[in-house]
Amino acid sequence: MIEFHLNSRSGLPPYQQLVQQVRHALRLGLLKEGDRLPTVKDVAKQMAVNPNTVLKAYRELEHDGLVAARPGVGTFVTRTLADATLAAHGPLRKDLQRWLTKARLAGLDDESIEALFMSTFRDAAGEDVA
Amino acid sequence: MFWLTWRQFRTQAAVMFAAVAAFAATLAATGPQLADLYRTAGSSLVDQVSSPDQTLYYTGLLIVLAVPAVIGMFWGAPLISRELETGTHYLAWNQGVTRTRWLATKLGLGAAASMTAAGLTSLAVSWWSSPIDRAVNGGGATDTYFPRLDPVAFAARGVVPVAHAAFAFVLGVALGLVIRRTLPAMATTFALYAAVQISAPLWIRPHLAAPDRTTVPIEPGGAPISIQEGARQIVAHPEVPGAWETSQQTLNAAGQPASVPASFADCLHTEAGPPTLQQFEGCLADLGALGYQQQVTYQPAGNFWALQWAETGIYLGLALALTGFCAWWIRRRVT
Amino acid sequence: MSAVLRARGLGKRYKQRWALQSCDLDVPAGRVVGLVGPNGAGKSTLLNLASGMLTPTAGTIEVCGGRPAAGVEQLAKVGFVAQDTPVYSALSVADHLDLGKRLNPNWDDAVARDRIRRLGLDPKQRAGKLSGGQRAQLALTLGIAKRPELLILDEPVAALDPLARREFMQDLMEAVAEHELSVVLSSHLVSDVERTCDYVIVLVDSHVQVAGDIDDLVACHHRLTGPRRDPDTLPAGQHVLTASHTDRQTTLLVRTDTAVHDPTWTVGPLGLEDIVLAYMTRPADAVRDTRPALEVLRCSG
Numbered sequence: 001m002i003e004f005h006l007n008s009r010s011g012l013p014p015y016q017q018l019v020q021q022v023r024h025a026l027r028l029g030l031l032k033e034g035d036r037l038p039t040v041k042d043v044a045k046q047m048a049v050n051p052n053t054v055l056k057a058y059r060e061l062e063h064d065g066l067v068a069a070r071p072g073v074g075t076f077v078t079r080t081l082a083d084a085t086l087a088a089h090g091p092l093r094k095d096l097q098r099w100l101t102k103a104r105l106a107g108l109d110d111e112s113i114e115a116l117f118m119s120t121f122r123d124a125a126g127e128d129v130a
Numbered sequence: 131m132f133w134l135t136w137r138q139f140r141t142q143a144a145v146m147f148a149a150v151a152a153f154a155a156t157l158a159a160t161g162p163q164l165a166d167l168y169r170t171a172g173s174s175l176v177d178q179v180s181s182p183d184q185t186l187y188y189t190g191l192l193i194v195l196a197v198p199a200v201i202g203m204f205w206g207a208p209l210i211s212r213e214l215e216t217g218t219h220y221l222a223w224n225q226g227v228t229r230t231r232w233l234a235t236k237l238g239l240g241a242a243a244s245m246t247a248a249g250l251t252s253l254a255v256s257w258w259s260s261p262i263d264r265a266v267n268g269g270g271a272t273d274t275y276f277p278r279l280d281p282v283a284f285a286a287r288g289v290v291p292v293a294h295a296a297f298a299f300v301l302g303v304a305l306g307l308v309i310r311r312t313l314p315a316m317a318t319t320f321a322l323y324a325a326v327q328i329s330a331p332l333w334i335r336p337h338l339a340a341p342d343r344t345t346v347p348i349e350p351g352g353a354p355i356s357i358q359e360g361a362r363q364i365v366a367h368p369e370v371p372g373a374w375e376t377s378q379q380t381l382n383a384a385g386q387p388a389s390v391p392a393s394f395a396d397c398l399h400t401e402a403g404p405p406t407l408q409q410f411e412g413c414l415a416d417l418g419a420l421g422y423q424q425q426v427t428y429q430p431a432g433n434f435w436a437l438q439w440a441e442t443g444i445y446l447g448l449a450l451a452l453t454g455f456c457a458w459w460i461r462r463r464v465t
Numbered sequence: 466m467s468a469v470l471r472a473r474g475l476g477k478r479y480k481q482r483w484a485l486q487s488c489d490l491d492v493p494a495g496r497v498v499g500l501v502g503p504n505g506a507g508k509s510t511l512l513n514l515a516s517g518m519l520t521p522t523a524g525t526i527e528v529c530g531g532r533p534a535a536g537v538e539q540l541a542k543v544g545f546v547a548q549d550t551p552v553y554s555a556l557s558v559a560d561h562l563d564l565g566k567r568l569n570p571n572w573d574d575a576v577a578r579d580r581i582r583r584l585g586l587d588p589k590q591r592a593g594k595l596s597g598g599q600r601a602q603l604a605l606t607l608g609i610a611k612r613p614e615l616l617i618l619d620e621p622v623a624a625l626d627p628l629a630r631r632e633f634m635q636d637l638m639e640a641v642a643e644h645e646l647s648v649v650l651s652s653h654l655v656s657d658v659e660r661t662c663d664y665v666i667v668l669v670d671s672h673v674q675v676a677g678d679i680d681d682l683v684a685c686h687h688r689l690t691g692p693r694r695d696p697d698t699l700p701a702g703q704h705v706l707t708a709s710h711t712d713r714q715t716t717l718l719v720r721t722d723t724a725v726h727d728p729t730w731t732v733g734p735l736g737l738e739d740i741v742l743a744y745m746t747r748p749a750d751a752v753r754d755t756r757p758a759l760e761v762l763r764c765s766g
Contacts, residue, residue, distance in 0.1 A: 008656050011736055045636075047635075048634035048635040050660070053663060119731070137556065137560060217547060221551050221604070224534075228540065
């Protein structure tokens, strides 16, 4: 079973943090198909978090097809994220390493690289939304 | 709601009723002897009361006079002000009970306990003192003991203490509700109650039953006469057993109300010290010879119960009016 | 969904001073509402009006469809835990439960006894001897076991240490999950509100500044940074909450219901705390102008 935590400095709304933690656990194989997520009441009590927030997170996961709620029984994992994405990690990581070497050669220090990455990432995300 | 009220009130009630019971027991132990004494001695009882019983007589008066004041200060004033002070009214008023019912229960239980405590005390003291009261009404000397109608004894006999207690209690509650702080509410309750108790015999009680009037001649050897305000006023004391003199008026030869003539003061004038008895009697005789008489208005002993019930009605009416005020205030004005 | 709390032009005046003015609110049922604002902004006044401890000077307020504290039935629908969580110091913990049982028609004795047992409170203990945290928990127990539709809590954790605060909030959230309560709580700890609430009302200087779903509010408030520029030149749909300038740069906190496309701006996200602080630090004339608060209700991210 997964145990949630909230980071008040992450900048993400609480429900998104919960979603992210489930996805992360799925990716790392900590949660497998058929595993039961803790009940809304238990999460609310353990984390002192609004039950509606937990419900909202579970609904989003359900919408993404990662979990399914069985009324009166609980919420269960229906799919895992591990295989598909891990396989793709290798080549992408290599591309990124190549890009980082290029950036260093161009004279960028760590901070500049991070700023460039974040602003490009945000722009790309913004375009997706728009 | 009754449970909560009782739970909060029971300690205070226990203390008060234990004290009343202890005092009543003391009275019960000595009362029968006093009654026996009256049977044998009649009105001359007043000269034969033992010194401990004399102390008990005054203690009884004081206690019956004090009980309503104590109730107003220690039961009435804190009843709501303490809740407002500690914020527990927030707790109480958010249970499934309306404030009006909350107030009604508190007032009802408190007033019932107040009236019972005062009633029992008054009953015990009135019973114990009845041989002395009867002796005084029968013509016994009044230099040591009060007639029942005298303002001091009147408020410590019969049914009025019950109404006084109800009034003092609701007065305390109302002041606590308005002032919202316990100690100032207690002090104000005492001051206001004392003011009302002093005003009643001065301005209200004399008019509650039809008084009697008597006109006595001004002469040496007649009704005892004293002078006030440098001989500008005369006070006569006709021998009416158990009566309460409420006003005095000097009449001239024509039977009209008049002031005491200046000649009387001149007659009594001395170079130093008070006038001698012979001089005083001479001056009285001169005044009598001019046709002056003294009219005395008084409540006769027979009016005792009429006055008791009338005053009881007035105080209960005041208590009811204050209850209405409390109910209005708690709905409109609190917090 | 029906409104659990509805206010129209609500106001309360103490002698000369208005503690709350022209307040319009529609709080949906089933939410946990955080009421935030600086001290003296009128938070307690609003909650006391909602619980019926106060009567309005102006306007109307409706709670669970009725006038607050109008009668026994209405009283049963609303639980109120007042500031400093007052309890009868001379009565024991068990006496308090007894009080709740005798005075409330829907009292859930099993819930009450179970909570007291789990809290480890001695039923014979006099309430005056409890710690602040225990007293708050006792008051919360009374509020929950009453089984109201709406539970109102006025700064319930203000006086508690961090551990007691966490325990209190855990129990409150558990009760919300279990009993489908609506909750309105005031707090000056935005972090607590962010965690426990899904709806927020910001009250500043006796005026409601903004009220709405927290996720919606977060979605439609942004931080814009870019070259120095006059905020008045922004498009009509973008309301500036705060603006700060250096000689070259301008930073704006804006509310907008559409995306910001202007490429000269770097658009950054705002957390709830940033948003709340922005409303609290607005200039006084903006604070008293309550129109923008209503527009935000429509902002849906």
